[in-house]
Amino acid sequence: MSEPLPGLSVDSVTGIDVSLPVAGPGVRSFAFLIDWHIRLLLALAWWLLGSFLYNGRLALNAPLAHQQAWFGTVMLPAFAIYFLYHPVLEVLMRGRTPGKRSAGIQVVTRSGGLPGAGALLVRNVFRLIDSLPVAYGVGLTLMVLTRESLRCGDMAAGTLLVYERSVADSDLLQSAARRVGRLDPVGAEIVADLLERWESLVPEARVRLARQLLQRYLGAAADLSEADELQWRSRLELLARP
Amino acid sequence: MAPSVNTAARHKALAAALLGRATVWQQADARAGRLARARTDDAGDAVRLADDYRLLAHDLARARALLPGSRAREYLESAYARVHATLHHGAWRLGSALRRLIVEETPAAVRWLAPYIFWTTLIFVLSAGGGYALVHRYPDLIALFASPDMIASVESGKLWTQGLLNVVPSSILSVQILTNNIVVSLFAYCLGFLFGLGTLYILGLNGLMLGAVFAFAGEHGLAGQLFSFIVAHGCVELSVMCLSAAAGAAIGEALIRPGAAGRLESFRIAALRTGVVLLSCAVLLVGAGLIEGFISPDPRFSLPARIVIGVGYWWLMAALLSGRLFGRPAPLPAAQDT
Numbered sequence: 001m002s003e004p005l006p007g008l009s010v011d012s013v014t015g016i017d018v019s020l021p022v023a024g025p026g027v028r029s030f031a032f033l034i035d036w037h038i039r040l041l042l043a044l045a046w047w048l049l050g051s052f053l054y055n056g057r058l059a060l061n062a063p064l065a066h067q068q069a070w071f072g073t074v075m076l077p078a079f080a081i082y083f084l085y086h087p088v089l090e091v092l093m094r095g096r097t098p099g100k101r102s103a104g105i106q107v108v109t110r111s112g113g114l115p116g117a118g119a120l121l122v123r124n125v126f127r128l129i130d131s132l133p134v135a136y137g138v139g140l141t142l143m144v145l146t147r148e149s150l151r152c153g154d155m156a157a158g159t160l161l162v163y164e165r166s167v168a169d170s171d172l173l174q175s176a177a178r179r180v181g182r183l184d185p186v187g188a189e190i191v192a193d194l195l196e197r198w199e200s201l202v203p204e205a206r207v208r209l210a211r212q213l214l215q216r217y218l219g220a221a222a223d224l225s226e227a228d229e230l231q232w233r234s235r236l237e238l239l240a241r242p
Numbered sequence: 243m244a245p246s247v248n249t250a251a252r253h254k255a256l257a258a259a260l261l262g263r264a265t266v267w268q269q270a271d272a273r274a275g276r277l278a279r280a281r282t283d284d285a286g287d288a289v290r291l292a293d294d295y296r297l298l299a300h301d302l303a304r305a306r307a308l309l310p311g312s313r314a315r316e317y318l319e320s321a322y323a324r325v326h327a328t329l330h331h332g333a334w335r336l337g338s339a340l341r342r343l344i345v346e347e348t349p350a351a352v353r354w355l356a357p358y359i360f361w362t363t364l365i366f367v368l369s370a371g372g373g374y375a376l377v378h379r380y381p382d383l384i385a386l387f388a389s390p391d392m393i394a395s396v397e398s399g400k401l402w403t404q405g406l407l408n409v410v411p412s413s414i415l416s417v418q419i420l421t422n423n424i425v426v427s428l429f430a431y432c433l434g435f436l437f438g439l440g441t442l443y444i445l446g447l448n449g450l451m452l453g454a455v456f457a458f459a460g461e462h463g464l465a466g467q468l469f470s471f472i473v474a475h476g477c478v479e480l481s482v483m484c485l486s487a488a489a490g491a492a493i494g495e496a497l498i499r500p501g502a503a504g505r506l507e508s509f510r511i512a513a514l515r516t517g518v519v520l521l522s523c524a525v526l527l528v529g530a531g532l533i534e535g536f537i538s539p540d541p542r543f544s545l546p547a548r549i550v551i552g553v554g555y556w557w558l559m560a561a562l563l564s565g566r567l568f569g570r571p572a573p574l575p576a577a578q579d580t
Contacts, residue, residue, distance in 0.1 A: 014295065014299035016300075016302055019323070068413045068414060071413065071414045071417070072413060076417060091339075091340075092336065108327070109331075111330065111331075112323060112327050112330075113327045113331030114278075114327065116339055117339040117343050118514065118521075121343075121517060121520065122518075122520075125431065125520055126513075129433075129435055155506060155509060155513075156510060156514070156517065157510070157513065157517070164320070173267075173313065173314050173317065174264050176261050176313075184254065184257075185257035185260075185308070185314070186309060186312045188261075189261075189312055193313075
């Protein structure tokens with residue numbers, strides 16, 4: 001298993017603390033890049049479509065003179081999409097954006113809850129500072145220097161980004177429960193997962209993973225002789241039988 | 243002495259029993275999701291969520307001990323955090339969140355900011371007075387505050403604003419102006435991060451510019467025209483600048499004099515308390531920008547009409563920010579913890 005991530009620990013009345021793994025600069029940058037591409041593409045798409053409709057032909061050039069219709073229908077919405085993307089979507093999607101969602105992270109408060117609209121607006125206003133002098137220099141530096149990877153906006157709004165844990169299927173967990181035989185519960189989970197995903201794996205991967213699992217749990221007693229896929233699957237099921 | 247139970251077998255049995263409760267965890271997680279999104283008003287659901295909380299806490303404690311690196315533990319951590327957040331922070335409703343922001347939080351923040359508003363307004367007025375005195379005494383210094391085109395226009399006996407609508411349409415002018423004003427206000431707020439110095443710089447510079455331009459226009463007999471141009475939009479525009487600067491100054495003071503809470507915590511409290519006024523500031527600046535683009539440069543509007551518009555819009559701003567627009571004064575805020 002991988003090393004546990006640095007996390008935020010929130011006290012609870014039950015005495016069992018809530019543990020939230022904090023997202024670092026890497027995953028946050030990844031999410032930002034996805035969002036940046038989305039908003040750039042959306043703004044460009046609007047610009048292209050608006051230009052096409054306005055000019056009546058495939059031409060991107062703006063009118064030479066100031067024209068209200070061009071400004072109001074093409075330029076203004078494109079700029080609004082680009083600059084209001086983060087504050088609007090974070091408020092609408094409760095601390096998430098498509099990029100954060102893809103990266104599996106979300107904005108929460110220091111007490112583990114969803115931030116209010118005010119806090120989300122404040123953290124976005126401070127992008128002005130974080131983006132200085134160029135390419136989020138201030139924000140990235142602060143994220144690297146702070147233990148919980150906070151940029152200025154997070155410090156101001158009392159927020160931080162945490163991983164949305166990958167939620168296992170409860171069927172998988174129950175299947176694992178049934179398979180706790182010669183295996184330990186973690187091994188049972190892995191075998192249950194492998195059997196469930198068996199059809200979606202390439203044949204080489206099926207055999208390789210089955211061989212590794214049998215070797216790990218049965219050691220020298222494992223039957224690792226050459227066999228077809230069905231036989232490897234049978235050996236795995238035998239291993240996981242209570 | 244009773245024979246000891248095989249520890250490994252006991253752990254395995256406990257873990258298997260734990261894993262078998264996955265359906266219950268899933269139901270608890272789904273219930274928390276429904277309540278968090280306000281998709282249900284069922285009181286039974288809310289009561290069951292409290293039971294879920296205890297159950298998940300119990301199982302999570304077991305999972306942390308018995309299955310530290312497992313998916314079951316990950317699942318439980320996730321479900322437990324979601325139920326905890328739902329129980330402690332309630333449902334999220336966009337409409338009510340925005341309404342609360344405008345109707346309750348903003349007026350409360352403005353009341354809390356009252357001393358800062360007084361001082362920033364005073365600094366702005368003094369800066370404007372300083373700029374006026376400076377250019378009145380040394381007219382050549384106008385080159386520090388105004389562009390060569392503006393200076394040439396005033397020296398030729400007309401304001402640079404005359405004929406503006408012949409060059410740029412009102413709508414475009416409005417958007418350019420309001421965008422610029424919003425960015426200036428946001429910077430006046432954010433630069434409080436530099437211990438308030440950035441805020442003071444923006445406030446002082448704008449005050450000096452206003453005073454200097456008035457003095458220069460007055461030297462050429464155009465002060466009345468300049469006042470006529472500014473009065474419709476300026477009442478709100480300048481007030482909003484002082485308000486956002488007050489919010490920035492509050493942040494600066496929190497960093498300079500953090501008190502017992504610590505610098506970071508004081509900064510967070512000040513930023514959260516004051517940041518909510520920015521949404522109203524932005525909305526008000528949109529209105530001011532529209533007035534500046536459509537009314538201020540239009541010679542068909544007489545001075546009394548401009549004064550009525552300017553003062554009327556200022557009263558609307560005051561009613562919005564004090565909460566009286568919605569029929570109730572704002573309570574003073576407690577320290578926020580979102």
